Amino acid sequence: MIEVQSLTKRFADEAAVSEVTFSVRQGEIVGFLGPNGAGKTTTMRVLTGFLPPTGGAARIAGHDIVKESRQARANLGYLPESAALYPEMRVREYLAYRARLEGVAGSQVGPRVDEAVARCLLEEVAERKVENLSRGYRQRTALAGALVHQPPVLILDEPTVGLDPAQIIKIREMIRSLGRERAVLLSTHILPEVDAVCDRVLIIDRGRIIAEGTPQELRGRMAGSPVVRAAFKGEVPAREAVAGLPGVVAVEQGNGDGETRLRIECAEGSDPAEEIFHLAVARGWILRELSREALSLEDVFVRLTRHESASAEATADPSADSSAEASAKAEAEAKAEAKAEAPVKAEGDS
Amino acid sequence: MRKFLAIVGREWRAYFLSPLAYVILAAFLVMNGLIFYAIVSFLNAPNAPKGQALPYLFTNTYFWIFNLFVVPIISMRLFAEERKSGTIEILLTSPVTETEAVLGKFAGALGFFLTLWAPTLLYVWILRSQTPIDLGPVASGYLAILLLGAYFLSVGTFASTLTKNQIVAAILAFGMLIPIFSAGLAQSMVVSPGARDVLGYFNLWDHMDEFARGIVDTRRLVYYLSATALFLFLSVVSLTAKKERP
Numbered sequence: 359m360i361e362v363q364s365l366t367k368r369f370a371d372e373a374a375v376s377e378v379t380f381s382v383r384q385g386e387i388v389g390f391l392g393p394n395g396a397g398k399t400t401t402m403r404v405l406t407g408f409l410p411p412t413g414g415a416a417r418i419a420g421h422d423i424v425k426e427s428r429q430a431r432a433n434l435g436y437l438p439e440s441a442a443l444y445p446e447m448r449v450r451e452y453l454a455y456r457a458r459l460e461g462v463a464g465s466q467v468g469p470r471v472d473e474a475v476a477r478c479l480l481e482e483v484a485e486r487k488v489e490n491l492s493r494g495y496r497q498r499t500a501l502a503g504a505l506v507h508q509p510p511v512l513i514l515d516e517p518t519v520g521l522d523p524a525q526i527i528k529i530r531e532m533i534r535s536l537g538r539e540r541a542v543l544l545s546t547h548i549l550p551e552v553d554a555v556c557d558r559v560l561i562i563d564r565g566r567i568i569a570e571g572t573p574q575e576l577r578g579r580m581a582g583s584p585v586v587r588a589a590f591k592g593e594v595p596a597r598e599a600v601a602g603l604p605g606v607v608a609v610e611q612g613n614g615d616g617e618t619r620l621r622i623e624c625a626e627g628s629d630p631a632e633e634i635f636h637l638a639v640a641r642g643w644i645l646r647e648l649s650r651e652a653l654s655l656e657d658v659f660v661r662l663t664r665h666e667s668a669s670a671e672a673t674a675d676p677s678a679d680s681s682a683e684a685s686a687k688a689e690a691e692a693k694a695e696a697k698a699e700a701p702v703k704a705e706g707d708s
Numbered sequence: 709m710r711k712f713l714a715i716v717g718r719e720w721r722a723y724f725l726s727p728l729a730y731v732i733l734a735a736f737l738v739m740n741g742l743i744f745y746a747i748v749s750f751l752n753a754p755n756a757p758k759g760q761a762l763p764y765l766f767t768n769t770y771f772w773i774f775n776l777f778v779v780p781i782i783s784m785r786l787f788a789e790e791r792k793s794g795t796i797e798i799l800l801t802s803p804v805t806e807t808e809a810v811l812g813k814f815a816g817a818l819g820f821f822l823t824l825w826a827p828t829l830l831y832v833w834i835l836r837s838q839t840p841i842d843l844g845p846v847a848s849g850y851l852a853i854l855l856l857g858a859y860f861l862s863v864g865t866f867a868s869t870l871t872k873n874q875i876v877a878a879i880l881a882f883g884m885l886i887p888i889f890s891a892g893l894a895q896s897m898v899v900s901p902g903a904r905d906v907l908g909y910f911n912l913w914d915h916m917d918e919f920a921r922g923i924v925d926t927r928r929l930v931y932y933l934s935a936t937a938l939f940l941f942l943s944v945v946s947l948t949a950k951k952e953r954p
Contacts, residue, residue: 406801410951432803442794444718446725458714459802503798 359384359511359541360405364414367397367404374400375565377414384510387537389556390545393663397565398545399439402515405543406436419510432461435507439515439545441500445489449480449499452488453506460507470506477532478502479525493520501529505536512536514544518551530555549659563663585651586622588634591644594618599641603633617646711804712812719786719816720823726785729820732778736824739770744831751839763920765828766849772913775860776889780881782821783864784874786813787947791872800951810943814858814865821857825850845922852919855932856912860885862939869946888912888935 360382367375375397382388390398403409405416407427416423419433444452453471462470475484478498483491488499497520505512517533518526533555536542546552552559553573561569561576569576590596596618597611605628610621624630631648638645723729747764765771790796799809832846867881868874892911895904908914915928 436801438797440794
């Protein structure tokens with residue numbers, strides 16, 4: 359539904375987006391992930407026809423965004439980053455205006471507005487003026503505006519900004535349900551969102567796509583060799599025994615809290631967890647922890663977008679906005695701790 | 709067409725949802741009320757010619773001052789406000805062309821301008837019940853209001869596409885309207901008959917006097933309509949060019 363071929367957008371001499379190629383199929387939710395200023399919004403503005411491309415081509419539902427701009431625009435719903443609204447209008451009035459602007463037939467406007475209101479949980483405020491709404495309701499009103507005409511393609515620039523955790527979960531559920539029959543491209547710099555919502559991820563940095571795949575694939579690609587963590591009660595000579603198991607490459611030991619803790623690096627494709635369990639049973643050691651270390655998407659993201667020179671600002675940027683992400687970043691950097699939990703924790707915070 | 713009407717309707721209603729509209733409306737009615745009072749006083753004089761006073765509704769100094777100041781204020785928000793708030797992104801990514809967007813907003817503003825004038829029809833009705841009035845000049849007077857309003861508002865629309873600051877848009881519009889208005893007034897200051905003819909073509913004050921007397925000159929129609937079209941076209945060009953630099 360969205361096909362992008364070598365899309366380039368330059369401002370003066372600076373390329374905001376260069377040679378970006380990707381596609382989004384019907385029934386697929388693709389996350390657009392990148393630090394601030396990476397080119398996410400610019401790409402979306404070009405796709406929605408707000409900015410003309412400098413080079414390359416893109417099609418929305420089969421319509422070229424330059425030559426058939428109007429048909430392309432008729433097939434998409436767009437939530438801009440600003441989520442701008444007309445403050446003097448009432449929610450229902452605004453949605454009716456958006457529906458008419460998108461060409462919904464007169465008799466259909468009412469039902470479509472009701473549907474969007476229900477879908478975005480706006481019943482309570484439907485007759486209120488936009489200027490009197492909280493940030494969360496405004497964001498949902500803007501989102502409702504993007505889908506009131508039920509377009510086959512949705513382009514959402516940071517759809518969950520400004521929502522509280524309960525609303526975030528509801529809106530994500532809604533986006534997932536929308537994604538079943540539509541093509542959805544959403545940008546975010548909230549990493550757990552990608553894990554929670556997206557089928558596929560595009561990581562963009564400095565105007566270029568630097569990685570693409572499912573969240574699992576990206577983690578797998580970056581993780582390298584798998585790592586297993588084990589902890590035994592008391593001080594036991596586990597290190598030597600484990601090192602002898604098949605598939606084990608290296609073992610690091612760290613003791614504390616009356617435990618013997620091991621970090622076991624394994625050969626690719628091998629999983630010595632079962633052998634460690636049998637070993638513990640055979641030796642009579644009490645096994646208190648046995649887990650596979652999963653690389654969080656934060657780690658993938660930080661590794662991919664770390665630059666040699668400007669690394670400090672570039673990687674600090676995406677986390678500067680909210681405390682949730684700041685904590686996510688802190689977790690990512692303190693790699694010694696249990697990484698498998700990072701996405702869950704960060705989601706709870708955000 | 710449906711989309712165009714959606715824009716017109718939203719623009720027209722947006723005026724009545726802002727306090728500014730009521731300030732303009734009140735000021736306008738006070739001004740015209742005073743003019744009407746003057747007209748009635750004039751007609752009350754024993755030697756007043758019957759039915760000759762109504763043109764003053766369109767040809768007094770206050771009429772010009774009001775239009776020159778108020779039209780830029782009406783038009784300043786059209787695009788500047790949307791650009792400032794970011795809603796321009798929604799407007800321009802919906803399946804409407806730049807032309808539809810410009811015409812829709814312009815028509816909404818013109819609708820508000822005509823709404824300002826609508827209550828003055830009451831004056832005509834009141835006068836008519838007291839003294840015989842020739843409706844021909846009244847109709848041509850209101851036609852002139854429509855033409856002049858469209859012309860000035862098209863200039864204001866163009867000014868509003870140039871900036872995201874509404875005050876700057878109003879000042880730009882005023883800055884363009886002043887030469888447009890005063891060029892023709894220079895007619896009386898030049899001697900060369902050729903130059904006088906040319907300047908007469910732009911003498912809005914004289915045109916308005918003609919219309920108010922019931923003279924509908926095709927040259928005037930051509931001037932107002934083509935100038936309006938020119939500024940609306942410039943607005944479309946400006947809006948399209950601005951897409952390069954959001």
